[in-house]
Amino acid sequence: MIQLNALAGGLFLLTAFGVLAVRQVIGCLRLFVIQSILLAASACILGYELASIHLLVVAGITLGVKSILIPWLLFRVLSHEIHARREITQVLNIPTSLLVAAAITIFAYFIAQPLLEISSAAFSRINLPIGMAGLLLGAYAITVRREALPQVLGILTMENGAFFAGVSIAPNLPLIAELAAAFDVLIIALVMGLLARKIQKQVGTTLVGKMATLKEE
């Protein structure tokens, strides 16, 4: 079981790297769906191992909201953007980006280490550093990618990372909090999707990185 969870964790980390490296929006969205499924899988494995119905419910919610509802919603709101066959504009080129991402992952292990020295649970050993890496890689993706939808996916990756760590370190969080958090992520996708569409209509582009009328002289 631990091996299976480690596999899910490794693939999860790979998808987080992928969100940085993929050149087209649709690819990014697919990766996000795979990542959410892996998150649900990890929750399932942990739920089975810890005999917690609770985590199985969390896995179900994740699967429903993040791998079905959110992609559907983004497709509805921004279908034009998703199918655009062009490269995502980036501040740094992809090899450099991946190099920085590797450094970020090492940093995530560095932060998680002192916490793991106290706990001896095998699952948190895998989930906590990988979750933190997902979180930081998401933040990094937002800073280097300059378009609206990749930035939304960056935020969602961050949330996924937080929950990937969360299922191992806080498996007994009250169910209502989990439900509310899933609802919250849904609202993030909805609000940002609608705002991106408004920007597209008003400004004619979703290159949010280029919008710089508001700044200090």
Place this chain on the structure above:
Amino acid sequence: MELLYILAIPLISASLSMIRTSTQKIAAGGTILGTLAVFILAWKAAWGLGHGIEVPGITGWLSCDGFSALILLLVSFVGLAAAIFSWGYISERVGDSGGKRARQYYRRYNLFLLSMLAVPILSQVAMVWIAVELTTLLSVFLVSFENTAEAMEAAWKYVVLTCMGAALALVGVLILYWGQSFIATGPFTWAGLSEASSRIQPVFLKTAFLFILIGFGTKAGLAPLHTWLPDAHSQAPSPVCALLSGVETTTALYAILRLIPLMDGVSKDNSSTWFIVFGLISMGTAAFLLIQVKDYKRLFAFSTIEHMGIILVAAGLGGEAGYLASTYQVMAHAVTKSFCFFAAGAALLMTSTREISSVRGLIRTSPIAGISLMIGGLAIAGAPPFAVFLSEFSIFRASLAEGRYGVTGLLVLFITIAFGGIMVHVNRMVFGQGLTSPAPRPLPLTCRVTLAMTVIPVFLLGFYVPEPLHNLLRFAAACFGR
């Protein structure tokens, strides 16, 4: 039950504003009545606490101690004032045919208010995180209300940066939960955590503290992650700015300040150093950026960053005096900053420009807007006899009493620079020569009422604090420890 009513009323007003009518009066009136009811309930709870009467809550879900009651009172006061201001302001902005947009505005306004009222009274830490995140998500479309390219840009920066921050804070909250689960006692509430904090391993507390400080610090506008704040707080409609700057930043700060009692045992010095360093950096950044602004709403937005820094420094200084001064500063900033944005809104209605250089001799164009802007500028910069002067003065005293001379020196320096920056701009706008044209129409009555209503605490709290309110501040400070 009162606490439940406080959450239910904005929901009712929000659904009222969905009724399709040609006029916007039902939505606007319903919002004013609703916020008035919330304010009375919050006042009752705070007044009771000031006299030492517990507020009945729902165990494990809703509770209200001194600090919660203070934030609740401030949110509901600014919420009421901004609702009254909106009546005149929004109908001027959308015109007579804008019934649909006005209804949208009031629906979002009430939901936004609901999320801010929920932050201080929810007791579960995980739920507080969700409420703070909702304050962002429910106000995004209020920021972009004007539908201009600049407003969209501001809203986008706002939602991206604060959601990033919230995700970081979420990890902090989960680590707190993890740390508490090792000793397996008590509910995951603020009270339960501070009770258990002495037995939680320090490394959990330290890591969680940093994640939450950076995460919610982004939302409170602490430098260097403040860049979204001047944009969002200058592009939103003025009554929304009053809420964003006056109390939304404070609710994010609330979640950070709640960590103080948790850090009490093992790493007290550690956390207060972080507070002071972050606070001073924010103050310095804001004070220097204040000088070169071109837009008067941005001026007040930068001043918000500065004040968040001051509150954090005061909380970092600690001690009974430091904590009391920081709660006083929270209150003084909320009432004064919201007044400033109402004054800025009045000036915007009268001159229809946000540029400082295009506004000259406002006192001749519109005496009410001019005088209000002058009072607002003086009050927020910290001139006597206004509330902010008293609170800043008590922070100086607290920091001298602690023997932190370096910190005191920097505080005085940054506050002086900000004072100069604000006054130069405001003075030119109000008394400057040239470019004077008479106001096209008088200021709407409700806007004048709001200005008259909100100027009272700005003045009064500078030299007189009623006994129950003083008790409330003391109880709020006691929530941090001593």
